[in-house]
Amino acid sequence: MLQSLNPEQRRAVEHFEGPCLVLAGAGSGKTRVLTTRVCHLVMEHGVPPDRILAVTFTNKAAQEMRERVVSMLGGEPKGIWMSTFHALGARLMRRHAPGLGWTRAFTIRDADQSLREIKKAQKSVDVDPLQCSPRAVRDRISDAKNHLIGVEEFRETYAGRDLFLSRVAIVYGAYQEALKRQDAMDFDDLLVLPVRLFENNPELLSRYRQLFSFILVDEYQDTNRAQFRLLELLAADHRNLMVVGDDDQSIYGWRGADIRNILDFEKSFPGAEVVRLEQNYRSTPVILGAANVVIRQNVDRKAKTMRTDVVGGAPITLVEAASEADEGRWIVEEIERLMLANPEYDHSDFAVLYRTNAQSRALEDRFRLRGLPYQIVGGVRFYERREIQDVLAYLRLISNPRDMDGFDRVVNYPRRGIGKTSLGRLAVFAREAGIDLFEAAGRGEEVPGLVPGARRGLKEFAGLIGRYRERGGLLTAGEILEELIEELDLESRLRSEGPDGRERAENVLELIAAARDFEAEQVMELDEGDRDAFTDLDLFLQHVALVTDLDFHDSVADAVTLMTLHSAKGLEFPVVFISGLEEGLFPLLRSYEEPRLLEEERRLFYVGITRAMERLYMTHARRRRRAGETMFGRLSTFVNVLADRVETKSTDLVSGSWTGYGRRGRESTQSQPSRAPTDYAGSPDDGSDFNQDRPRYVKGERVVHQTFGSGTIAEISGFGRDLKVAVDFDTAGRKKLLVRYAGLERDYL
DNA sequence: CGTAATACCCTTTTT
DNA sequence: GGGTATTACG
Numbered sequence: 001m002l003q004s005l006n007p008e009q010r011r012a013v014e015h016f017e018g019p020c021l022v023l024a025g026a027g028s029g030k031t032r033v034l035t036t037r038v039c040h041l042v043m044e045h046g047v048p049p050d051r052i053l054a055v056t057f058t059n060k061a062a063q064e065m066r067e068r069v070v071s072m073l074g075g076e077p078k079g080i081w082m083s084t085f086h087a088l089g090a091r092l093m094r095r096h097a098p099g100l101g102w103t104r105a106f107t108i109r110d111a112d113q114s115l116r117e118i119k120k121a122q123k124s125v126d127v128d129p130l131q132c133s134p135r136a137v138r139d140r141i142s143d144a145k146n147h148l149i150g151v152e153e154f155r156e157t158y159a160g161r162d163l164f165l166s167r168v169a170i171v172y173g174a175y176q177e178a179l180k181r182q183d184a185m186d187f188d189d190l191l192v193l194p195v196r197l198f199e200n201n202p203e204l205l206s207r208y209r210q211l212f213s214f215i216l217v218d219e220y221q222d223t224n225r226a227q228f229r230l231l232e233l234l235a236a237d238h239r240n241l242m243v244v245g246d247d248d249q250s251i252y253g254w255r256g257a258d259i260r261n262i263l264d265f266e267k268s269f270p271g272a273e274v275v276r277l278e279q280n281y282r283s284t285p286v287i288l289g290a291a292n293v294v295i296r297q298n299v300d301r302k303a304k305t306m307r308t309d310v311v312g313g314a315p316i317t318l319v320e321a322a323s324e325a326d327e328g329r330w331i332v333e334e335i336e337r338l339m340l341a342n343p344e345y346d347h348s349d350f351a352v353l354y355r356t357n358a359q360s361r362a363l364e365d366r367f368r369l370r371g372l373p374y375q376i377v378g379g380v381r382f383y384e385r386r387e388i389q390d391v392l393a394y395l396r397l398i399s400n401p402r403d404m405d406g407f408d409r410v411v412n413y414p415r416r417g418i419g420k421t422s423l424g425r426l427a428v429f430a431r432e433a434g435i436d437l438f439e440a441a442g443r444g445e446e447v448p449g450l451v452p453g454a455r456r457g458l459k460e461f462a463g464l465i466g467r468y469r470e471r472g473g474l475l476t477a478g479e480i481l482e483e484l485i486e487e488l489d490l491e492s493r494l495r496s497e498g499p500d501g502r503e504r505a506e507n508v509l510e511l512i513a514a515a516r517d518f519e520a521e522q523v524m525e526l527d528e529g530d531r532d533a534f535t536d537l538d539l540f541l542q543h544v545a546l547v548t549d550l551d552f553h554d555s556v557a558d559a560v561t562l563m564t565l566h567s568a569k570g571l572e573f574p575v576v577f578i579s580g581l582e583e584g585l586f587p588l589l590r591s592y593e594e595p596r597l598l599e600e601e602r603r604l605f606y607v608g609i610t611r612a613m614e615r616l617y618m619t620h621a622r623r624r625r626r627a628g629e630t631m632f633g634r635l636s637t638f639v640n641v642l643a644d645r646v647e648t649k650s651t652d653l654v655s656g657s658w659t660g661y662g663r664r665g666r667e668s669t670q671s672q673p674s675r676a677p678t679d680y681a682g683s684p685d686d687g688s689d690f691n692q693d694r695p696r697y698v699k700g701e702r703v704v705h706q707t708f709g710s711g712t713i714a715e716i717s718g719f720g721r722d723l724k725v726a727v728d729f730d731t732a733g734r735k736k737l738l739v740r741y742a743g744l745e746r747d748y749l
Numbered sequence: 750c751g752t753a754a755t756a757c758c759c760t761t762t763t764t
Numbered sequence: 765g766g767g768t769a770t771t772a773c774g
Contacts, residue, residue: 550764
């Protein structure tokens with residue numbers, strides 16, 4: 001088992017008790033270390049598998065770990081807890097939710113559903129969605145939860161101090177009550193509630209401390225406050241906690257991940273053994289050298305330098321394209337060229353990475369045009385599609401009668417003649433009778449003022465859901481879905497909606513197939529009594545809520561992978577293209593506001609570079625359409641430090657063939673930044689276009705307004721045409737302005 | 750109540 | 765530019 005490990009890896013694997021921090025650089029074989037250690041604990045130390053808890057961030061990582069452990073042990077380690085943080089939280093709550101005011105069959109809400117709930121909550125407490133964007137409110141609440149700040153604490157902290165945040169506090173309270181009332185939890189609750197559970201229940205906590213005698217955590221650099229606290233609680237006694245991570249790959253700060261968790265691990269767990277894995281088994285020295293040079297620019301990190309024994313390697317190519325279409329075309333043709341020249345390459349050996357999902361469209365067009373097989377990971381997720389959400393809303397409502405989000409979504413889908421007015425009347429009736437909407441719908445004939453059509457529609461709807469609910473425990477999720485879609489005649493309804501509808505119908509069929517394939521054991525090992533607590537449907541819905549598009553990525557499919565840099569973490573490809581390397585796009589405009597953000601962007605770049613095993617390409621487009629506008633960007637400053645390590649090419653077309661091959665990097669890359677946007681052929685200079693590379697306004701900057709006078713920029717939101725700033729004016733207070741109209745000028749005083 | 754026109758958001762990344 | 769949410773009419 002230990003044979004093929006290097007001395008450091010071996011030290012990590014052989015670590016037995018006490019805290020241990022494994023600083024595992026990119027491509028250093030950390031998954032191998034984790035899985036081997038699990039096996040080592042079981043085989044060499046005789047630790048029962050069910051006393052081991054291994055946590056990851058993605059289902060895919062958990063699955064991969066499980067598979068590797070199974071193959072190493074030659075069988076399924078019975079009872080081992082191996083899952084994502086969220087699935088762990090869900091599993092704990094499936095056992096203990098009643099202690100906190102939910103039932104064991106609670107519903108899990110995704111971010112979209114949360115947003116709708118926030119909107120309703122804002123309406124109920126009269127917070128204007130135009131003044132407080134529901135999205136911003138949701139993100140703020142999510143942030144609070146990830147920092148374990150409850151409603152009370154939030155309110156006390158911000159009441160009377162900050163107008164926006166004190167309003168958020170009000171919404172937060174209403175939102176949380178609404179969730180509880182509906183027996184629903186959002187993603188963050190899956191982390192927060194287990195912490196609350198253990199904090200309030202020392203006896204239960206000590207039982208779990210014994211159960212989880214050994215805890216292993218993957219991607220530790222991405223843990224947030226709540227996750228840290230959960231680990232701290234569970235590991236406090238025995239301290240048998242091994243965390244594996246790489247501070248240089250911390251790219252989820254925006255989601256509350258706290259890089260300090262890994263940087264300060266030795267302080268949190270004194271006496272921790274520290275193992276550094278600096279041997280890279282993935283990339284050529286050319287690629288690794290570039291990665292090292294890039295990440296060295298960051299200040300806030302644990303210094304380390306990755307080494308490799310691999311020799312040689314193709315040079316890194318930097319490509320300048322005229323537009324995003326040009327960029328896509330060049331990438332597609334280069335892939336074809338490489339595949340011709342290197343028969344050992346398969347489509348699955350290539351990945352095209354980008355900063356934002358929106359960039360995938362232009363690339364996709366080019367791939368389709370040339371008939372090059374590809375798979376896009378991320379973007380509009382399967383389970384977020386409208387038709388899928390509609391059908392799932394039915395299932396949620398059948399599973400959980402209190403799920404009002406599902407109710408609202410499908411009460412009039414398909415059309416039952418129930419509009420806003422009827423729903424309003426129903427709500428009034430329900431409130432006065434002290435019953436919920438669903439029950440009120442069943443008593444439609446008693447609701448005053450309803451038109452006969454609506455009355456009939458409501459009865460019909462209530463009857464339909466009621467019938468399935470009665471049989472809920474007897475049917476599988478797949479059976480319910482099939483019958484339901486048949487009964488509602490959904491498939492042909494969708495098909496009659498035209499070409500889009502046909503695709504929707506196909507998606508619905510795919511959902512049925514997924515439900516039929518589903519086995520409850522995928523979600524969790526069912527304990528005694530669970531059979532009565534949950535239906536197959538309940539667990540299918542949990543599965544659907546926690547699965548992501550990333551989990552569908554097929555690394556062996558005969559197709560090029562297109563994905564965001566974030567999604568690419570943890571993967572590797574022989575050939576990698578990092579596209580869209582323009583100032584303002586990567587690094588993203590907003591990150592100029594704070595060095596911390598810029599460093600995170602650079603880590604993201606580092607993650608991208610280190611995905612590549614053999615060949616690495618970086619591309620940028622001089623002109624790119626973003627949100628309906630043409631933006632002009634110059635080469636990303638991230639590439640500057642690589643100037644003498646890359647070969648520069650240009651895609652400029654001269655009589656049908658590419659030119660510019662082999663131009664040496666230095667002078668051409670460095671001359672880029674000085675070029676003015678208007679140099680580019682065909683760029684209209686009417687002021688309607690934006691240079692995306694430089695923030696025109698920066699947080700904290702002083703500006704002057706015609707009527708409001710001088711002030712300081714407090715916030716920046718939107719971009720391009722919709723760029724908005726919030727300015728704290730010295731005399732006029734805070735104003736939110738559309739930059740386009742505001743006529744702000746810099747205040748030089 | 751349903752459809753069509755319109756307004757408005759968005760583009761950072763995800764469990 | 766594209767998609768959704770809101771409003772305007774039939």
